[in-house]
Amino acid sequence: MKERFYPYAGAMNPTVYEHLNNCTDPDQRLEVFMWEKAPIEGKQVLDIGAGSGFHAVRYVQKAEHVFAVEPDARMLQQIYARLCDNPLGNISILATSAESIPLLDGSIDVAYARFAYFFGTKDCWRGLHEVKRLLSPGGHFFIIDTNPDQGQLGTIAREVYPHVFHDRYRAEHSAFYQQHGFSHFDLQTVFRAPNRQVLEAYLRMDYPHKYTELLDQIESTELSYNMSVYHFQKRNG
Numbered sequence: 001m002k003e004r005f006y007p008y009a010g011a012m013n014p015t016v017y018e019h020l021n022n023c024t025d026p027d028q029r030l031e032v033f034m035w036e037k038a039p040i041e042g043k044q045v046l047d048i049g050a051g052s053g054f055h056a057v058r059y060v061q062k063a064e065h066v067f068a069v070e071p072d073a074r075m076l077q078q079i080y081a082r083l084c085d086n087p088l089g090n091i092s093i094l095a096t097s098a099e100s101i102p103l104l105d106g107s108i109d110v111a112y113a114r115f116a117y118f119f120g121t122k123d124c125w126r127g128l129h130e131v132k133r134l135l136s137p138g139g140h141f142f143i144i145d146t147n148p149d150q151g152q153l154g155t156i157a158r159e160v161y162p163h164v165f166h167d168r169y170r171a172e173h174s175a176f177y178q179q180h181g182f183s184h185f186d187l188q189t190v191f192r193a194p195n196r197q198v199l200e201a202y203l204r205m206d207y208p209h210k211y212t213e214l215l216d217q218i219e220s221t222e223l224s225y226n227m228s229v230y231h232f233q234k235r236n237g
């Protein structure tokens with residue numbers, strides 16, 4: 001089966017990647033928004049493209065069980081290291097990709113794919129189909145993406161990677177997900193670094209060819225970060 005494996009730089013930079021997760025939406029506006037629509041207390045949760053497991057470990061504090069799907073061995077190493085530091089019984093790590101998840105039909109109540117660019121507008125029908133298969137009736141699926149039309153971090157992403165975050169990116173994604181039964185929400189959050197060193201390390205990881213230039217343009221250690229949230233709810237019955 002053809003897989004859409006998109007490696008992320010955080011796989012090779014565990015320390016900086018951990019900083020990135022701590023700095024992104026520190027007020028947890030995203031979780032507040034999603035948990036209002038779909039509470040996870042006592043639920044079966046799926047985190048697709050779980051990265052280092054930062055969020056899976058957060059979800060598991062509330063959920064009954066979390067399945068963390070991650071295909072990159074270097075990310076899996078980070079998840080295992082996190083669990084060695086903080087052993088938890090109600091989390092399962094699945095070393096696989098979104099296109100083929102070895103779980104039963106209807107076994108998941110809430111699924112997340114956070115900054116998971118393998119859910120783009122092309123060729124991702126297999127992954128979408130797989131999540132819809134796994135959802136229980138009434139189950140929820142949230143896809144979280146960068147909004148390159150608004151906010152400082154989105155603007156940087158567009159400036160540095162215009163071939164990815166092009167002018168029609170958000171409109172195309174919104175139309176695509178609408179076609180697949182999703183609603184689209186815009187959410188305003190922030191990226192808050194504790195100091196310039198952390199900000200620099202992050203910019204260097206995600207924008208290696210431009211980070212010094214970017215750093216010169218940025219005065220604060222807090223940047224606005226707007227996100228697009230796509231929400232799907234499976235029909236009951």
Ligand SMILES: C[S@@+](CC[C@H](N)C(=O)[O-])C[C@H]1O[C@@H](n2cnc3c(N)ncnc32)[C@H](O)[C@@H]1O
Nearest residue numbers: 004005006008049050051072097098114115118
């Ligand atoms: C940008 S990172 C985001 C990770 C995490 N969700 C977070 O917010 O920190 C995207 C993750 O998706 C994983 N990934 C790439 N292709 C994938 C696929 N086809 N199925 C599932 N995960 C995939 C990458 O290895 C990486 O860990």
